[in-house]
Structure formats: structure tokens, C-alpha cells
Amino acid sequence: MIEIEKLYKKYKDSDNFALEDFNLTIRQNEIHGLLGPNGAGKTTLMSILSGLIQPTSGNIVINGLDPKKSLRTIQKQIGIVPQDYALYPTLTARENLEFFGKIYNVSSKELHRKIETLTERIGMNQFLDKKVESFSGGMKRRINLLAGILHQPEILFLDEPTVGVDIQSKLILMNYLKELHQNGMTIVYTSHHMAEAEDFCTYVTIMNQGKSIVTDCPKTLIVQQPNAQYLEDVFLSLTKLA
Numbered sequence: 001m002i003e004i005e006k007l008y009k010k011y012k013d014s015d016n017f018a019l020e021d022f023n024l025t026i027r028q029n030e031i032h033g034l035l036g037p038n039g040a041g042k043t044t045l046m047s048i049l050s051g052l053i054q055p056t057s058g059n060i061v062i063n064g065l066d067p068k069k070s071l072r073t074i075q076k077q078i079g080i081v082p083q084d085y086a087l088y089p090t091l092t093a094r095e096n097l098e099f100f101g102k103i104y105n106v107s108s109k110e111l112h113r114k115i116e117t118l119t120e121r122i123g124m125n126q127f128l129d130k131k132v133e134s135f136s137g138g139m140k141r142r143i144n145l146l147a148g149i150l151h152q153p154e155i156l157f158l159d160e161p162t163v164g165v166d167i168q169s170k171l172i173l174m175n176y177l178k179e180l181h182q183n184g185m186t187i188v189y190t191s192h193h194m195a196e197a198e199d200f201c202t203y204v205t206i207m208n209q210g211k212s213i214v215t216d217c218p219k220t221l222i223v224q225q226p227n228a229q230y231l232e233d234v235f236l237s238l239t240k241l242a
Contacts, residue, residue: 001187002026002049002155007058009044009210017045019055020210026203028055031177031187034198035231036207037239042190043083043159045207050080050157063154076104079153083160085140086147089133093124093143096132097150104138104151111150118146122172138169145173149180156180158189162196174200194232204231208239 009019009065019041026032028216034042037063047053049060051071060067080086087096094115101111119125122142132140141161149156161177162170174196181187191197197204198218205215218231225234 001030001061001063002186003044003059004049005059007045007048007060008056009041009053010050010056017056017210019048022058022210022212022216024212026186026188029181029184029186031181031189031200031202034188034190034199034205034207035194035197035204035235039209040207040239041210042207044210045218046157046159046188046190050078051075052080076151077154079148080157081145081148081149081156081158081161083163085132085144087132087140087144090131092129092131093119093135094128096143097146100147101150104239106150115146115148118150119143122146122176136166136169138165138173141165141169141173145176153185155186155188158187159221160190160192162191162193194230194235206235206238213238 004022004024005031007019007022008017010017022041022045030137034045036042044053048055049062051067051074062159063077067074088099091099095117098111101114106114115127115128119128124139125141127135127139135143145161162173177187177200187202201215201218203215204221206213221234222228222231225237228234228237
């Protein structure tokens with residue numbers, strides 16, 4: 001579970017808050033979508049929750065732990081898949097995964113087994129010894145995802161995981177993420193693809209200008225918003241009014 005209370009973030013030399021009085025609870029085993037236009041604060045929030053940057057003020061509790069006191073313990077429980085590829089292009093897929101597995105202190109024997117099993121699951125085992133620089137965007141996204149879950153995190157942070165991918169890779173990625181969720185993983189996810197979020201997320205928070213506008217399951221938001229047929233209709237209406 002993630003609990004966020006009165007969170008503020010203001011970057012140096014900025015006149016405005018990137019996050020302002022932000023409150024949110026993400027329960028265990030949710031797929032929780034953070035949706036908003038550019039500049040809404042989605043990536044800032046993900047970066048704070050991942051421990052990559054510090055908030056200006058506010059309180060966060062992750063799995064009962066305070067990041068100010070127990071950041072290293074929390075980082076063992078979370079996985080991070082950034083929008084920008086966290087991969088070394090001149091290394092092979094295997095070498096990249098071995099590198100990230102060692103960062104997470106996965107034993108050599110277990111790491112070898114996981115690399116073989118997971119790459120086969122997402123259709124990348126035949127490319128393990130190819131350099132990442134030769135991969136398509138979709139292939140890089142698949143390896144990027146595996147790099148963030150080799151240590152079997154309880155919570156996975158995904159920032160725009162399907163940007164620039166082909167339809168086949170997108171289908172493989174989304175099906176595998178649903179499988180991870182079914183096995184108990186909590187997923188926090190950002191996307192600009194409203195149809196994808198509507199299908200994938202159990203709950204969504206629509207954000208704008210650093211604030212939370214509404215949080216609920218997609219179907220409920222659609223029913224409650226006048227003249228809305230899809231989550232995109234809700235999103236456009238609420239972010240225009242905010």
C-alpha cells in the first residue's frame with residue numbers, strides 16, 4: 001500500500017508547484033493509473049515515490065515504511081521502469097539483465113534462471129546475445145521491463161511503458177503486466193493512452209497542474225461523467241475544467 005498525504009514539490013527556479021497538496025492512497029494489488037496532460041506532475045510523483053527525488057514537503061508511507069527513514073528497504077520492494085530506456089545500447093540483452101540483476105543482489109544461479117525464463121515468456125530469448133542498439137523500440141521496451149522486475153518487486157512503477165512500440169510488442173507487454181498483477185504485484189502506471197488505461201487499470205487518478213482531480217475505477221468515472229462513453233471523454237472534460 002502507498003499512502004500520500006499533503007505532498008508538495010517545487011523545483012528550484014520554478015514559480016509553480018509541480019505537485020501541490022497532493023493526497024492519494026494506492027491499495028495493495030491495484031493497477032493504478034496516473035493520468036494527466038503534460039506538466040500535470042505524473043513523472044514528478046513517480047520519481048518521488050521511487051526515491052529518485054525528494055518532495056518539498058508532505059508525508060509518504062510505502063508498505064508501512066517511511067522513505068525518509070527506510071529508503072533502502074523500500075527500494076528492495078519496488079521496481080522502476082522509466083520512460084527513457086535504462087539500458088546500455090552497446091551491451092547485449094543478456095549483459096544488460098545480468099548488470100541490473102547484480103545491482104538488485106540476485107544470486108548468479110537465480111539470475112541465470114530468471115533471464116532464461118522471463119525472456120522466453122516475452123518472446124525475447126532468441127535475441128539475448130544481440131546488442132540492444134540493434135533492437136526495435138518494442139524489443140527495447142520488453143527488456144527494459146524485465147530489468148525492473150528481476151528482483152520480484154512487490155510494487156512496480158511504470159512510466160509510459162508502451163510509448164513508441166509496435167502492436168505486437170504492446171500486446172505482449174500488456175498481457176505480461178496483467179499476469180504480474182494476477183500474481184499479486186501492485187502496479188503504478190502513467191500513460192497518455194486513455195483506451196489502454198481504461199482496459200488495463202483497476203483504478204485511475206486524473207491529475208492536472210500538480211493536483212489530483214478525481215480517483216476511481218474507470219467504469220465508475222465513465223458512468224458518473226455526463227455524456228461520457230469512454231475514459232478519454234472523462235479525461236478531456238475534467239482536465240479542461242480544472
